Amino acid sequence: MGRAPCCDKVGLKKGRWTSEEDEILIKYIQANGEGSWRSLPKNAGLLRCGKSCRLRWINYLRSDLKRGNISSEEEETIIKWHSSMGNRWSLIASHLPGRTDNEIKNYWNSHLSRKIHSFRRSSGETLPMVMDSTKADIPPKRKGGRTSRWAMKKNKTYYIQKDVPKIKPKDSPLTPNIEEVLLLPTPDLEQETFSSTTIYDSMVLDPKVNDNERESLVLRSDEAWKCENQRLYASGEKKTETLVPYDHDQEGIDDGVFNDIVDNDLLDPDGVLALTEGRGGYDIIDFNDGKDSGFMCADKMVATHEHLQESGQFSSNGDSGEWYSCSSITSGFDDGVERGNEIWDEKEKMLSSLWESDNWEGDSYNLSEIDSDTHDAMVAWLLS
DNA sequence: AAGTTCTGCAACCGCTGTCCT
DNA sequence: CAGGACAGCGGTTGCAGAACT
Numbered sequence: 001m002g003r004a005p006c007c008d009k010v011g012l013k014k015g016r017w018t019s020e021e022d023e024i025l026i027k028y029i030q031a032n033g034e035g036s037w038r039s040l041p042k043n044a045g046l047l048r049c050g051k052s053c054r055l056r057w058i059n060y061l062r063s064d065l066k067r068g069n070i071s072s073e074e075e076e077t078i079i080k081w082h083s084s085m086g087n088r089w090s091l092i093a094s095h096l097p098g099r100t101d102n103e104i105k106n107y108w109n110s111h112l113s114r115k116i117h118s119f120r121r122s123s124g125e126t127l128p129m130v131m132d133s134t135k136a137d138i139p140p141k142r143k144g145g146r147t148s149r150w151a152m153k154k155n156k157t158y159y160i161q162k163d164v165p166k167i168k169p170k171d172s173p174l175t176p177n178i179e180e181v182l183l184l185p186t187p188d189l190e191q192e193t194f195s196s197t198t199i200y201d202s203m204v205l206d207p208k209v210n211d212n213e214r215e216s217l218v219l220r221s222d223e224a225w226k227c228e229n230q231r232l233y234a235s236g237e238k239k240t241e242t243l244v245p246y247d248h249d250q251e252g253i254d255d256g257v258f259n260d261i262v263d264n265d266l267l268d269p270d271g272v273l274a275l276t277e278g279r280g281g282y283d284i285i286d287f288n289d290g291k292d293s294g295f296m297c298a299d300k301m302v303a304t305h306e307h308l309q310e311s312g313q314f315s316s317n318g319d320s321g322e323w324y325s326c327s328s329i330t331s332g333f334d335d336g337v338e339r340g341n342e343i344w345d346e347k348e349k350m351l352s353s354l355w356e357s358d359n360w361e362g363d364s365y366n367l368s369e370i371d372s373d374t375h376d377a378m379v380a381w382l383l384s
Numbered sequence: 385a386a387g388t389t390c391t392g393c394a395a396c397c398g399c400t401g402t403c404c405t
Numbered sequence: 406c407a408g409g410a411c412a413g414c415g416g417t418t419g420c421a422g423a424a425c426t
Contacts, residue, residue, distance in 0.1 A: 015419090016394070038411075054412080055395070090414060101414070106393050 013047040017056050021046060025053055026061055059100045066098035070107055078104055079112060 013021075028044035034057065036043075037050035046053060060067075070078075074096055081092040089101035089108075096104065 014396075049396095051412090052395075058413095059394080087415065102394080105415075110392055
């Protein structure tokens with residue numbers, strides 16, 4: 001036999017608390033102490049749910065709360081703890097006396113996350129937008145108002161579009177439009193060198209098939225899907241190649257298997273099997289077992305696991321000896337070899353880490369792996 | 385100045401683990 | 406032990422007011 005329900009929610013007031021209600025609650029708790037939230041509203045004469053009373057007290061009425069004006073030191077604390085704990089707002093709040101989890105959560109969502117996005121813009125990078133085929137032809141026309149929250153959300157979810165609808169070529173040929181919206185966040189050299197569609201240099205393969213089969217899976221003749229992509233090699237040579245996205249739906253992995261991969265079971269937390277988002281869903285990168293694994297780039301297999309191990313680099317072209325980057329979308333240009341001697345600046349590394357961490361939507365386990373120097377630099381920048 | 389759109393944040397919702405009966 | 410409330414948490418929503426054209 002359990003307890004009586006907390007409240008039946010019938011006839012209870014919702015919404016903003018009035019100053020009168022606050023006063024009643026404060027006086028009651030001062031006289032009787034915290035706790036017994038279920039009986040509190042009745043005893044205090046409030047037409048509120050006990051849960052609501054608790055929330056109001058903890059977040060706004062307690063005398064030890066600071067409320068507003070979060071200092072740079074506090075901001076730094078939030079960033080640091082968030083980088084290691086993710087959205088554990090209550091834990092973060094426990095390191096900030098006088099601050100509540102709700103306040104920190106709101107502050108993060110409305111201030112700090114935006115700082116990171118604005119950095120990407122300020123550093124000459126253009127944030128990619130999700131290509132939504134249903135809207136691609138009708139760019140929204142602004143009538144007035146401020147920066148779109150929707151747009152921020154889109155930016156935020158760009159790399160994490162799990163349920164993005166598959167875009168069929170016949171429905172929405174992307175090639176003509178993609179350049180307008182898919183300028184990736186890359187250093188200057190890359191922006192000059194790579195064409196607009198380099199998003200698809202993410203490698204694509206099915207871990208379940210052998211190399212020959214995989215090649216046939218990836219290669220497509222559908223012109224609408226092809227992406228011309230220029231690559232710059234360390235030698236200075238430029239090459240144009242065609243990258244063809246892999247559509248798991250059309251190409252052989254059934255939805256059930258694919259969803260399993262996406263949802264978790266087949267994802268290796270150590271990164272031997274990784275997903276990157278591509279147009280129409282996820283691409284799968286398998287770093288596992290060498291022989292059946294590798295990287296498909298353009299129209300050929302460019303590296304196997306053995307290449308990776310031997311080279312210590314991300315990948316190389318076994319045929320020509322040229323180095324390829326076969327990285328994810330988010331780090332689509334972060335292969336040091338292909339980029340010659342060019343070195344990413346620290347901010348890019350930071351932001352790349354942030355993007356890859358899926359930090360905007362979920363846990364940030366990757367962020368915790370950022371080395372301390374990078375981490376500190378990131379914090380310094382965010383506070384600058 | 386009016387109309388439109390977005391921001392900031394307080395409050396709610398729903399879930400989970402723990403405790404109570 | 407089972408069932409249910411409690412406490413706490415993170416995600417989401419709603420709205421007043423700000424920002425913008």
